[in-house]
Amino acid sequence: MKKGNISIFVPHQGCPCACSFCNQKTITGKTFLPDVEYVDKTVKTALSKKGYDYEIAFFGGSFTAIDRDYMLELLSAAYPYVKSGEVSGIRISTRPDCITEEILDLLKKYGVTSIELGAQSMDDEVLEANRRGHTAQDVLNASEMIKNAGFELGLQMMTGLYKDTAEKSLETAKKIIEIKPQTVRIYPTVVLKNTYLAELYLSGEYKPLNVDDSVELCAVLVPMFEKAGIRVIRLGLHSGSDIKENMLAGGFHDSFGELVKSRIMVNKILELPPADYQVFVNQRSISKLKGNGKRNIYLLMERGYNIKIITDNGLDVDELRIK
Numbered sequence: 001m002k003k004g005n006i007s008i009f010v011p012h013q014g015c016p017c018a019c020s021f022c023n024q025k026t027i028t029g030k031t032f033l034p035d036v037e038y039v040d041k042t043v044k045t046a047l048s049k050k051g052y053d054y055e056i057a058f059f060g061g062s063f064t065a066i067d068r069d070y071m072l073e074l075l076s077a078a079y080p081y082v083k084s085g086e087v088s089g090i091r092i093s094t095r096p097d098c099i100t101e102e103i104l105d106l107l108k109k110y111g112v113t114s115i116e117l118g119a120q121s122m123d124d125e126v127l128e129a130n131r132r133g134h135t136a137q138d139v140l141n142a143s144e145m146i147k148n149a150g151f152e153l154g155l156q157m158m159t160g161l162y163k164d165t166a167e168k169s170l171e172t173a174k175k176i177i178e179i180k181p182q183t184v185r186i187y188p189t190v191v192l193k194n195t196y197l198a199e200l201y202l203s204g205e206y207k208p209l210n211v212d213d214s215v216e217l218c219a220v221l222v223p224m225f226e227k228a229g230i231r232v233i234r235l236g237l238h239s240g241s242d243i244k245e246n247m248l249a250g251g252f253h254d255s256f257g258e259l260v261k262s263r264i265m266v267n268k269i270l271e272l273p274p275a276d277y278q279v280f281v282n283q284r285s286i287s288k289l290k291g292n293g294k295r296n297i298y299l300l301m302e303r304g305y306n307i308k309i310i311t312d313n314g315l316d317v318d319e320l321r322i323k
Helices: 026-028 037-045 066-082 101-109 124-129 136-148 165-177 197-202 211-227 242-244 256-270 283-290 290-302
Strands: 003-009 052-059 090-093 110-121 152-159 185-189 189-191 230-233 245-251 276-281 305-312 320-322
Touching: 003 037, 003 276, 026 197, 037 052, 037 066, 066 090, 090 152, 101 110, 101 136, 110 136, 110 185, 136 152, 136 165, 152 165, 152 211, 185 211, 189 197, 189 242, 189 305, 197 245, 211 230, 211 256, 230 256, 242 245, 256 276, 256 283, 256 290, 256 320, 276 283, 283 290, 290 305
Parallel strands: 003 052, 052 090, 090 110, 110 152, 152 185, 185 230, 276 305
Antiparallel strands: 189 245, 276 320
């Protein structure tokens, strides 16, 4: 059965800092604050679509830092669906410095099963420059408490932040792998209007990574996580008109995840010396291998590779066999 999230956004609630990149209204496309009635209606609507193992997910703010009464109101609305078995659990996202043993006990009582932390970087210089208000050690401490309490742990990282480099992103990935979360989300930085990053970008102080550079970096990061047995459950921000209307620069693309998977396939060929190759691939992945406008084919040709693509539906999607 497919996994499914019943996403309920709690925008800009609980955040003690104005992070450099953050414009929550634009990121989530939401300003409305959900109440008990909204939670109930949203869950019931989702459950009418069968065939999914659903999880209720409270995203958008720092859930464990919002007003306690409001947090319990939302959890109380969601918990009956966990208790009845109609959903498998509740997922929340929060900040590393907003986790305590007392909060974890409370979350468990109300059926929370998964906690995602916005780590963003494991480099203290990058965290400070982007006004995160926490340290890499806070990520380590919170992660240990979450895992010891029996929750599924997810970590979120960003690439291309102010003062970040590709090398620092790779080190962040290595440190996240050492923590051993079950899941990871990777978000290339997008410069949005009315943020500190926008000021830095417009002044020339900050040069964000573009889509191509972001894809190239993430195509290195994703295999690192997968090799470590960590599921990458999101690549890039969700597409929406708010993002497109308010972005100034950065690594946003409607199909960012597909671009990364496409580049990973090309990288597997580039690991071999330039030559003529037969590349066997599932039919569903042929267009991904070729790239938009056959850009991957031209890239390979420029580097001395000549490939013949052969369909083999016995291979998994995105799997290659090179001969």
